[in-house]
Amino acid sequence: HNTVSMFIGTIPMGLATIINGCLAFGIARFGNGIVPVAHGLWWIDVAMSLACGVLIPYLMFTRHEHSLDGMTAVWLLPVVAAEVAGASGGLLAPHLTDPHAQIVTLATSYVLWAYSVPVAFGILAILILRMALHKLPHESMAASSWLALGPIGTGALGMLVLGADAPAILAAHGLAGVGSVAQGIGVVAGLCLWGFGLWWLALATLITIRYWRAGVPFNLGWWGYTFPLGVYTVATFRLGATLNLGFFGMVGTVLTIALAAMWLLVGAKTLAGAWRGNLFVSPCIATPN
Incomplete structure (x- = not known):
């Protein structure tokens, strides 16, 4: 159950890849009509990333069984999704025609970055301690x-x-x-x-x-x-x-x-x-x- 919960966090990252593909290749193939599709998918990705980033750690704290010697970098997967969505938002924002949608997307992307990166760095600090104490x-x-x-x-x-x-x-x-x-x-x-x-x-x-x-x-x-x-x-x-x-x-x-x-x-x-x-x-x- 621990492993399954961790890898659920990779689902939003897969959606972010589709969004990036729509912007990188879809515009040339389908025109700007693909941008609203990417925008809608991005908000779904945002919701999934926010949920994974907090619900999976909550399950880790309340239901899962963990030990320091059993820790790996897989712990990062649930929280990383938010910063991936934030980077995708940075790619999406310039393609939006509505100035209000642009600034909302930009601000949300910064929030997603802050929602993820500090937590990830906290996990990295513990991971370094784990490897020093319990080796690889x-x-x-x-x-x-x-x-x-x-x-x-x-x-x-x-x-x-x-x-x-x-x-x-x-x-x-x-x-x-x-x-x-x-x-x-x-x-x-x-x-x-x-x-x-x-x-x-x-x-x-x-x-x-x-x-x-x-x-x-x-x-x-x-x-x-x-x-x-x-x-x-x-x-x-x-x-x-x-x-x-x-x-x-x-x-x-x-x-x-x-x-x-x-x-x-x-x-x-x-x-x-x-x-x-x-x-x-x-x-x-x-x-x-």
Whole structure:
């Protein structure tokens, strides 16, 4: 039940991916008529993210059984959904034609960022303590060390995107000064979070090397390597474009190559395991009584 509750938090993130796809590809295919659809889906995503962000921790506090040595970065999944929705709101706001809808979307996105990122960082602090006291999680959770890069990368990307939207949207409501401040805060916060993500990226890489040297068997949890690295890569490119620094473009290219290699590896192992029939196993059926 603990694991199921945690992964329910990934459902809003899947919806955010659909919303982003509507904006990135749907406008060119269907025109601006797709924007109201994306807007409606975004508000559904907001409601789901807010609910997951507080109800699942509430269940953890009142009904689930947990221990510090059993903690992993999976604890982050319910609370990260809100900042993912916030970053999507930053992508959506410039496409809205109603100035009131723009500022409401922008303000809501900032609230979603604050609803998620501080909580995620609190969990990360406990996670560092857990690993110091109880060492690394079981090999079946090898990929969980990368999940922490998700809220860090999404937090950086959200600040950069929202900061870029703020000047024009807030200026239309007589808040040009606030918009300039928001833009500056977005750049500084994005850069600082990127630096924190760099530390976690290096740590996760070392942890992964240790696991793989020990011959960790493949499981579906390996897909956890992809999303965090992907969003951190996007934040890297966005930071390079914002600061006009080629360094971030080079780092982003290296991360993209690593991400593509990981997708190919995990995808190939998933297909092979599905073909052999040893990947999807129900323990309650496989083990009598």
